Amino acid sequence: MASEGHLSAIKGAKVLMVGAGGIGCELLKTLALSGFQDIHIIDMDTIEVSNLNRQFLFRQSHVGQSKAKVARDAVLNFRPGMSITPHHANVKDPEFNVEFFKQFNVVLNGLDNLDARRHVNRLCLAADVPLVESGTTGFLGQVIKMIFSLWQQSISLKGQVTVHIKGKTECYECQPKPAPKTYPVCTITSTPSKFVHCIVWAKDLLFAKLFGDKNQENDLNVRSSDATNSSEQAKDVFERRKDEDFGQYGRRIYDHVFGYNIELALSNEETWNKRKRPRPIYSKDFLSEELNHQNGNVDNSCLTDAFSSVSAMASLGLKNPQDKWSLLESTRVFLEALKQFFLKREKEIGNLSFDKDDQLAVEFVTAAANIRAASFGIPLHSLFEAKGIAGNIVHAVATTNAIIAGLIVIEAIKVLQKDTDNYRCGSIPFYLFRMTYCLEHVSRKMLLMPVEPYEPNKACYVCSETPLLLEINTYRSKLRDFVEKIVKAKLGMNFPLIMHGSNLLYEVGDDLDDDMVANYAANLEKVLSELPSPVNSGTMLTVEDLQQELVCSINIKHRMLLNFHSFQGWENVHSLTNLDEFDEEKEPDGMVLTGWTQAPAVVGNGGSTSNARQAEAEKDTEVDEISEPSGKKRKLSEVDIPNAADGTGNHKEVKELDDDDDDDDLVMLDDLDSVTNKKKRLQ
Amino acid sequence: MDGEELTEQETALYDRQIRVWGADAQRRLSKSHILVYGMKGAVAEFCKNIVLAGVGSLTLVDDRLVTEEAFSANFLIPPNENVYSGKTIAEVCCNSLKEFNPMVRVLVEKGDLSSFGGEFYDKFDVVVVSCCSVAKKNLINEKCRKLSKRVAFYTVDCRDSCGEIFVDLQNHKYSKQKLEETVECQLQYPSFEEAISVPWKVLPRKTSKLYFAMRVIEQFEEAEGRGVGEISVPDLPGVLKLKKEICEANSLNASRIPDTLLERLIMGAREFPPVCAIIGGILGQEVIKALSGKGDPLKNFFFFDVMDGKGIVEDISNTETGRVAVSRGLTLE
Structure with missing residues (x-):
């Protein structure tokens, strides 16, 4: 591998890296060590404390600075001769157009969201630049998710690296990606049954209503705005009255959303026929007027604090974010956080949106969600847990990112070598590129599993012209x-x-x-x-x-x-x-x-590519697994439905597979492997 | 655990990883002590991973002076003579590693590992060695095994675009999540010497060719009195001759170890940085698993080759000691 040929391919290459986060830091380091000379980085983010456990190019003193710029400086420290161009900007900005993309030999993604990935995919297709895509748990396509689900969760993480070349391999969007989970409005406003429903209510409805854009549509008061109340009155509830102090205002809001609104909901008997009735909660159940006033002595001297240091927990003496608060504690945090927003961050009120790195916002949402959970008999959660749910926080560790980055660089070098070798060796078959699944289950014998890339999906609305x-x-x-x-x-x-x-x-x-x-x-x-x-x-x-x-x-x-x-x-x-x-x-x-997601969650009715893939897999099962008891074939084909539009149906099937003993899973891995061989043979 | 809580600072810094392995595992990590020997590229990667993860301390041993070869795949050594001149590799790396995480103590120890006694090794929970001869690997492994406490022992080697990890956790108990339950498991590991003494003919037909190739190179270097990696293209005929002999002695078909593979391993004196990242990442993950007692650890060899892209686990042990489920029923959280 360390040949002259690949060194010259590396040295002459111009590379675009999108994302300078967890994967990005590792990627930039490995690219630099491998001898790459000309790299552009795009990242709109600034550095946060919670990045420091894995984004090793950043230090405490860099918090708040541009990731792209700090990453550049850090790498130039150990590789001074190279050229790194940082762009502290959104990859979706118009300056990064097709012309911009065309200057690169390869694009490497270290992104954390579906939206930007799709955008980069399209620009790479339009500019005809190869794309090496990567991801760790949480952002994988459906196929991969399903394969991964076969292995039991453990403490390590999984990831995947894929090469996308226009016309040769499938594009990033050839397989539908799981859509972010949404919940019916009624479940959120009236009949929550899980903690996440309470979080969504606290974050998207209550928090948005109190601190967000007043003109935004908000379903918070769906319940109380019907029949007897005019909608005008309902709106007023959330406005602070002139004669009210923040303590009184907070308690009125509290009593309205956790008490009055629940009572109102209870009056609709039909709703509670088959459900557990919620319990209305009022602030007077916990706090006397006096106690509230004691709590109200907020120190005004620190008005200039950076927002991260404003904390209701701190002023209430609550330390451990892993503790579950009592209802009294949640009540206090709720009132204290609300008050602090008005006292210390008044200017932001009206344009705040929930941010997982905003301590006070997380405290408020945790408290509100827990009070609502208590009301509906749903188990309570700690701030640490609530923050994870509310912020859709993806687990992340340095090791997985380092492995993924290593795999990306290997694939990038192969892409570049193909470019330079094209004339000497004729065209190198594209199956040299691959996806690598980064697995974790030891008894399967394989931690890193290469799989041949798939052909473009002819029904893909992005890289083909299917309506x-x-x-x-x-x-x-x-x-x-x-x-x-x-x-x-x-x-x-x-x-x-x-x-x-x-x-x-x-x-x-x-x-x-x-x-x-x-x-x-x-x-x-x-x-x-x-x-x-x-x-x-x-x-x-x-x-x-x-x-x-x-x-x-x-x-x-x-x-x-x-x-x-x-x-x-x-x-x-x-x-x-x-x-x-x-x-x-x-x-x-x-x-x-x-269109491109035609297949329902039923076995064997996928789009054209998936059918072909499935057929191949089934053939292989017959050839290679003759001695295996029957039933494997069916399971394999279930695993290999990439086009399932709906996640829930598949989930059940995956669960079934989980019940199987270890040996069965081993067979599947071999099957996947033989799918690979088959493809080679076909060529 | 003793119920000691993580500090606010720790919870903030380690937020994302606590969500992966839990606060309990994080506490265990912060109390563990790691020793590494031989600061090559893969070890530098490993050190970065383990310092970021927040172990208690990391002790580096490598008395070599910094040369150009040393920083080819090691990002811990800035290529600035003013920084490294007169310092050992361990000293320079130590300074860089300290910056990654102020909560981890990074130390340097000087001297020859094989001359250190039991009381030295007793301070550590994990020992990782790189660029060691077979004899040295065996010696250090045995020192760890003689201690009353259990010390996890790892060797790691990257040659060209290939990498190998060996793991000895002795008698390892751990828990893992199976469906909704937490299952207690136990694994019995052989020492390095025991593992490589397993006759080749009893190994399964599918055993990775890298396992055999690495043993051939190792034996060649040992027989010729070379240091690790002190081997080059002119040695190829000698290596191929040795391969033939070993294969005959072990009744292994010589074609199981392709000559091209041996050639590659000999030619690639320099490490290939992406392989270092992968091997260092896998090793970091394994050490975290071993320290936290959570999740299936590797048993007992891992191989990665860029050419086929596979990362393979091989269990090379004499006894048929599989995973034993001791008890069930602990529900998770």
């Missing part, structure tokens, strides 16, 4: 819903342009004149069927992102949607689910987008 199908209520859904929930959230577009035939319905850009801006703004508020160029069942829309150079077509199919909020209660809605309408559990947006 998508959108089922949507064209009489109810506004163009805004379509733009926000489908074009941006589902298709991951940044600067969308929407066309119906030759008519422009919407676009984003700096060079638009005022008339057009006004026109598009008006369109956004119209329902689809009432647009200047009406969108109805059978319409085909063209959606384009100019930055990503991605165009896709969407066929519209009208579908009924029931408006849940027009019903009295959640139970009524459930009794109506046999109608042809959306199931809000699965499609909270009331829209169903299909």
Whole structure:
């Protein structure tokens, strides 16, 4: 490997690294040691204390500085001669366009979110630059997730490295990625059954209502705003009255959301037929007026503190974040945190959004979620646990990142060598590149498992031109819903342009004149069927992102949607689910987008690529595992459904596999291996 | 555990990893003491990982002076003569490692490991050696085994684009999560000497060719009185001759150890940094598992080769000691 050939390929290469976090620090170090000379890094983040346990290029003194810049300086310390160009910016910024990407020989991803990964994937496809993608637990595609689930959890982590080359291997989006979990509004506002429901309520509803943008839609008061209360009155509840001090205000909010609102919910008997009734909680149950006033003596002298040092826990003498608070403690933290927000961070109120690194916000959300949990008989959780749930914190350790970074560099060198060797050796077959699964189960004999890359999915809307199908209520859904929930959230577009035939319905850009801006703004508020160029069942829309150079077509199919909020209660809605309408559990947006994710969670009905893959796997099972008892074949094919659109069905199947004894799993690993061999043989 | 709590500072710094292995494991880590010998690339990677993880202390032994070869795959040595001149490799690395985590004590010990007595090794929970001859590996391994306390012993070697890790945890008890339960397990390890004495003919047909190749090179260096890695292309005929002899003596088909593989191992005197990162990462993970007593540890060899991309675990032991589930029923958290 350490040959002259690869050294010259390395020296002449220009590399783009996206992300200078956990994987990024390790990657930059390994690239530098391996002899790379010209590296660009893009990362918009600044350094946090919780990064320091693994992002070893950063020190305590760097907290708050740009990751890309500090990483550069740190690496130049031990490799002074090389050129590293940092970009403290978002990779989705317009300056990083297709032209920018074209200057690189290879792009290496060390990202932590799906959105940016999809964006980089598209730019690499448009610029025709090879992409080496990586990830650790939490951000893996569905296939990988399922394979990993076969091995029991242990303390170490898993990851994966994949090479994507336009036209030769599948692109990052050829296999659908698991969507972030969403919950039905009713579960959050009225019938929580898990702690995470309480967290979502505390974070997305209560916290947002009190400290966030007042103009944002908020379902917090869905319950109390019906019938007797006018919506005006309900709004007032969360405004501080002029004659109120912060202690009184906090207790009024407390009593409203944990007491009054619960009582109100209890009055709807039907809801609680089959559920445990919640218990209303009032602040007077714990605190006398006097005690509250004692707590109210907040020291005003430290108004200038950085926000991270403002802490309700600290002023209440609560130290260990791993402790579960009593209801009294949660009540105190709730009131204290609310007061501190108003006393010490008043300027931010109105534009705060929850941030897992904002100590006071985490304290408030933990307290509120625990009080709500107590009310609904849900087990309580510590601040440490609540922070993990609220912040979607991904576990991370240095070792996994180091291993992944090593694998990325190996694949990058292979990609570059192929570039230079092309003329001498003819084209090197692409199966030299691979995905490597970083496993952990010792009894399987393999910790790092190479797997051949898959061919592009011919039904992929990103790297092929297959139209998508959108089922949507064209009489109810506004163009805004379509733009926000489908074009941006589902298709991951940044600067969308929407066309119906030759008519422009919407676009984003700096060079638009005022008339057009006004026109598009008006369109956004119209329902689809009432647009200047009406969108109805059978319409085909063209959606384009100019930055990503991605165009896709969407066929519209009208579908009924029931408006849940027009019903009295959640139970009524459930009794109506046999109608042809959306199931809000699965499609909270009331829209169903299909096309590249055609397969339902049923065995053996995937897209074309997956079928082929499955067929191969099954053939191999027959050839290689003759002596094995029957049943393996079925299991393997279950494992190998990459196109399952819905995670829940698969989950059950994976669980089944977990029950199997060790030997069965070993067989599967061999099977995967033989899939690999088969592919080689086919070539 | 004794219920001692992590400090606020520790909880903040180690937040992400406590979410992986738990506060209990973090406490055990912070009380453990590690010794490393031979600061090559993979060991430098390992040291970084273990210092970041927050062990109690790390002691480095490597009295060699810094040369150009030393910093080829070692990012702990800045290529600045003013920094390293007159210092040993261990001293320079120690200064860099200290910066990674102020909560870990990083120390340097001078001298020859094989001359140190039991009272020296007794201070440690983990001993990692690199670039050691077979004889030295055996000697240090035996010193660790003679102690009344259990010291985990590891060897690590990277040659060209290949890497090897050996693990001796003696009699190791640990817990792992199986479905919803926590299961208590136990593993019995052979020493390095016992492991490499296992006759090749009893090893399974699929045993990694790297295992055999590494033993051939090791024996060649030992027989010729060379230091580890002091081998080059002109030695190839001698190595191939030795391979033939060993294979005959062990009734192993000589084609099981490809000549091209041996050639690669001989030519690649310099370490390949991505392999160091991978081997150092796996080793770090294993040491954390061993110290915390959580999760299946490696038993007892690990091999990685860039050429096929596989990271393989081989159990080379004489006795059929599998994992034994001692008791069940401890539910997790």
